[in-house]
Amino acid sequence: MIDYIEKTDEIRQFTEQHVKKSRYEHSVRVAEMCARMCRQYGLDWRKGYLAGIGHDMCKDFSDEELFELAGRDGREIIDYDRKKPALLHGRAAAVLLKEQFKVYDQEILEAVANHTSGIIGMCDLTKCLFLADKIEPGRPQSTDEYRAGLLAMSLNDMLYSVLEENYEYLTKKGYEIYPGTREMIEYYAKIHAEGGR
DSSP: OOOHHHHHHHHHHHHHHHSOHHHHHHHHHHHHHHHHHHHHTTSOHHHHHHHHHHTTTTTTSOHHHHHHHHTTSSSOOOHHHHHOGGGGHHHHHHHHHHHTTOOOOHHHHHHHHTTTTOOTTOOHHHHHHHHHHHHSTTSTTOOHHHHHHHHTSOHHHHHHHHHHHHHHHHHHHTOOOOTTHHHHHHHHHHHHHTTOO
16 A cells, blocks of 8 residues: 555655756646546546656656666557657656556556557546646646636546647647557547547
């Protein structure tokens, strides 16, 4: 059983020491937003806060450190990640949470590992962290009205809305899209169309 107060503070201190100030402030906002969403959708807010405060703990690590850490999670490092090693920071953080901080909760590890690109079939905590990272109040589009509109939705409807919006933004800007993103959106579009909760 995790002592959430002690463990979260350890992770918070590590994050504060290893990322730039603006990223630490972002991490605090994500933690607060994720905890709020967990409360709203009937999840353990303490897990949400812990995942949020640690999600970017490796973001400012070197490419070599990211490859080394992420390479220990048993998943393949694809060519897309090799070209953009920064995308491995979530996987690296999940490994660090497990190995250094002794966090073994699979939902927390899944959420942190996949908060950047999302995955098909993500658990509700992963959805909350993925969304909190995209809509925390420091994001340019995230006005009070914007968040209120999203938070009035079911969790799956909010996920679908933000996935579509994010995909449109990246496509319009001409960015290369993470492999499997379109399939993931189609997966959640089907759930959305069926009124899935």
